[in-house]
Amino acid sequence: MSEQHRQIHLAAHFPGVNQQTVWSDPAAGSQIEFESFRRFAEIAERGLMDYLFLAEGLRLRERNGQIHDLDVVGRPNTVSVLSALAAVTKHIGLVGTLTTTYNEPADLARQLRSLDVLSRGRAGWNVVTTTNAFTGANFRKGDHLPHAERYTRAQEMISALEQIWATEQGHTTRLDSRYFDATVPQTLPASPQGRPVLVQAGASGEGRDIAARNVEVVFSMYGSFDDGQQFRSDLDERLEHFGRGRDDLKILPAITLAIGDTPDEAEERAQEICRAQVSDANAIYFMELVWGRDLSDHDPNGALPAFDPVEPTTANGRVPREGDLAARIRQANEWRAEAEAKGLTLRDIAVREYGRPSLVGTPEQIADEMIERVDGRASDGFTLVGHLVPDGLSEFVDRVVPLLQERGAYRTEYPQNATLRDLLGVTAAQPVELEGPVRA
Ligand SMILES: Cc1cc2nc3c(=O)[nH]c(=O)nc-3n(C[C@H](O)[C@H](O)[C@H](O)COP(=O)(O)O)c2cc1C
Secondary structure, eight states: OOOOOOOOEEEEEEOOSSSSSOTTSTTOOOSSSHHHHHHHHHHHHHTTOSEEEEOOOSSOOEETTEEOTTSOOOOOOHHHHHHHHHHHOSSOEEEEEEESSSOOHHHHHHHHHHHHHHTTSOEEEEEEOOOOGGGGGGSTTOSOOOHHHHHHHHHHHHHHHHHHHHSOTTOEEEEESSSOEEEEEOOSOOBTTBSOEEEEOOOSHHHHHHHHHHOSEEOOSOOSHHHHHHHHHHHHHHHHHTTOOGGGOEEOOEEOEEEOSSHHHHHHHHHHHHHHHSOHHHHHHHHHHHHOSOOTTSOTTSOOOSSOOOSOOSOOSSOOOSSOHHHHHHHHHHHHHHHHHHTOOHHHHHHHHHOOOSEEEOHHHHHHHHHHHHHTTSOSEEEEEOSSTTTTTHHHHHHTHHHHHHTTSSOSSOOTTOOHHHHHTOOOOOOOOOOOOOOO
């Protein structure tokens, strides 16, 4: 008799423009052409995954007032890509990230319901509030709401969308809250899953409350066993507070992989991937986030800056590395001492700090580790982020998925006509009522 394991849920993250994806690799495809998305979806669906996931960036990254062209830049609109994918996939869920800060309810509700109807109940919405202040410049408001206000608006947006989605076709919804004052007609029927699955990404207390109150899946960065367990128990308390059960919410942290035939080979692969991810230019960029200023006059293969970090002077489209100035100065001093003692360059430190892939090992080791984390409730599965687009997850699908299946921890086929909510095995949360307007 094989041991009983909890079922693992998997999502495939089509990386946006970030340092995880190695676009310079000859095997990398386009981040724009539909063929990349189609192939990526085909691999994820071959791996029987719950959903394919797209992040959102509404501007091109900038650095010192210039477009940050270290990587490829730009990506097509999320809902357009997912709608096109609905036509070439059959089972897999299609989850798009869309911001609550820079959208209006009628438009967002209609886009997401359209995707849900076109895909016959396979749509999901990753609720984000957008960190990057400069995104505000795209919009009439031109400014960014403070963090707490963004979450007030997010809750109102979720409630508004739920109200609109619960309204029958041909009827209207009246929205009257702090941020919204609109009368919205329901132009479409419901999909087989009623409304899109809600996913959330945002780690503060407010973000976690939004998740515990409203959503069915959290996309987190807490990939290690201990961090995952801590995050889970924090969310469990919040779920209880909002009258929901632990199984009403799945947590799928981001995971990166290096697979090898032997542990040594996997380790070598991990090193190779890290060095490809942290190119010379990316090493400088990474250190600029710590030092808070332009370091383009520094040699990535030379010493770390001799001066201390400062308060950031340029808005480069990225929030500076976490930690206050004193902590960043301490960090810089530690790295400098270590670099001198061991003869390490700026890039050596960046490669190491940027972080090795989260799971490094043979297919057996990776399958064991995943099962252990899910059985130990450190997560309910994983959002897989490959370092290559579009084929980066094929080795995982071909070599690790069969082992998860053999061990009874993963589905062996898609259920017939399953919606995304069916695949995840979750029920929708009770909608939160919109609070009345707080207009003076
Ligand atoms: C794992 C993760 C993924 C995120 N993905 C996006 C994204 O694709 N687009 C976006 O505009 N914001 C994204 N965000 C930003 C969040 O929505 C939020 O604005 C930010 O994390 C600040 O909120 P917090 O303090 O609650 O974390 C992401 C955040 C996290 C933690």
